[in-house]
Amino acid sequence: MALSGMRGLSVFISDIRNCHNKEQERLRVDKELGNIRTRFKNEKGLSHYEKKKYVWKMLYIHMLGYDVDFGHMETVSLISAPKYPEKQVGYIVTSCLLNENNDFLRMVINTVRNDIIGRNETYQCLALTMVGNIGGKEFSESLAPDVQKLLISSSCRPVVRKKAALCLLRLYRKNPDVVNIDGWSDRMAQLLDERDLGVLTSVMSLFVSLVSNNAEAYWNCLPKCVRILERMARNQDIPQEYTYYGIPSPWLQVKAMRALQYFPTIEDPSARRALFEVHLLLLLYST
Template identity: 25%
Template sequence: MEQLRTIGRELAMGSQGGWGQSKEFLDLVKSIGEARSKAEEDRIISRELDHLKRRLADPDVPRRKMKELLLRLVYAEMLGHDASFGHIHAVKMTHDESLPLKRTGYLAVALFIDERHDLVILVVNTIQKDLRSDNYLVVCAALTAASRLIGEEAIPAVLPQVVDLLAHPKEAVRKKAVMALHRFYQRSPSSVSHLVSNFRKRLCDNDPGVMGATLCPLYDLILEDPNAYKDLVVSFVNILKQVAERRLPTSYDYHQMPAPFIQIKLLKILAVLGSGDKSASGHMYTVLGDIFRKGDTASNIGNAILYECICCVSCIFPNSKMLDAAAETTSKFLKSDSHNLKYMGIDALGRLIKINPDIAEQHQLAVIDCLETLMTL
């Protein structure tokens, strides 16, 4: 609930930056934040929805004011109330020529309805038109909506345009096109099975964001058939090495860690490709060792990378040096004062002892300590 209130405050503050009159929205957010019970909150939202019904029915509402009314509808639905009477207004706003209003319309539609909703058919034609726009921001908004709203039956209607956008000069468009194709694959694998080579090509994209987005559909494809992607092991290892060596722009850093989410996805992929494959695993040992040596245990994201590295080592063809490094990192987790890290340590230890049961012996006391801690909670 607190997260919803925070988002509401951010929307309200955003409306001060040129979204028109917003005092009513600010008052709404304030009153909800001060509500002393769920019943009181429900009464506030019910009054707000009655007010919005009257305002939306007024044909003379200024377009910019309509934008704020839609955002207030979004906020009401976020709090669990039915604002279906306003859904058609969100659909209408996706047709607007004004970029801020169109993007607001797409945002609201994507939150209000799904692929099974009766209003989707009214949005598909708009998405098709906007995918051909010269304004890349309009194209991005349409791709985002397509990922949410285009169901299996409508995929063929937009698929050719989305594929063409993989070669768009703007990296933001290419990234969202990859994400849209991934979503189509999740909904109907047969619809995009002939486009697998496009994901391989985007792995070599000059923009790290596009490359990182491509890892998600490739991971799903690799889970289905690892043998079809064994030839990419060296490429994945080289990418992971470049990321770990901080060759990516610092804009991809998170808490001083270089592109950690890309690292984690790559480690997941390598774990699948290296499973039971000595040759493929042999390409991975060096970069995995580097990650263990440079690992940062001072931050949550650093520990997340190290944990995923342990998971990878426990899945690929066993190597004594890698197992030793993984066991050492696991020991640090188990000795931590953080219950979360202790849990990670227990989980990591469970993975490692399946490969080498002797690893458990040196951590017996730590495991007992964790059990005693659990008993006191």
């Protein structure tokens, strides 16, 4: 939580830390909530900076375990702010204080979409992260096509694409109709050829959800899962940051094997042999 230039926020946090008991803390929190409520009633005189300061305080109070049942409109409105510091606060605090059923979220669907389809990667990441956490059915109907485009785009950086994959997973869980099975089988097969392990791990989370509902539609992806496991087993092109206690990307291995369990028994002898060899290598590697 960036406190530079926010003396009021720093003082409030210090006051809370200096409280000797829970009762003192509660009284200080109630006083601050009353002050914030009063300032929000005169919202026309508040700058984006002042809103940001009070919204940060609301988040801190929420983190302390107190209910914050007001100020949601002011929080959401920061998402539409033109400057990054205010927009960032709007996205972060909205994700923490609101849920998918909050009516105020409808106010910013267009703004969120503009951030997703815009060219500012930072704004794209903020929007995708929020939707991936609290996006509901309305968001899925409005944003799923744009999120899919980011995921399959060759011009997007990995940081955006992996957030797009997890965002699409959330939208798919809320409304499975947003992913067209006929068109996505081949796309998913291409996505599973991804070399960046961050993107691939996120894509695999989406793939597990897809095959759990309809494995037959993604039969063409099964060899890709085997190749991914083979890559892990042979430690081929695995960056050090994805190696955990000497094991290449164990989380991706688990996701790939979880996806395989949804497919029918493999009848092709060569495919079965390849899968057996991969599992044997993984077992030997982990011992």
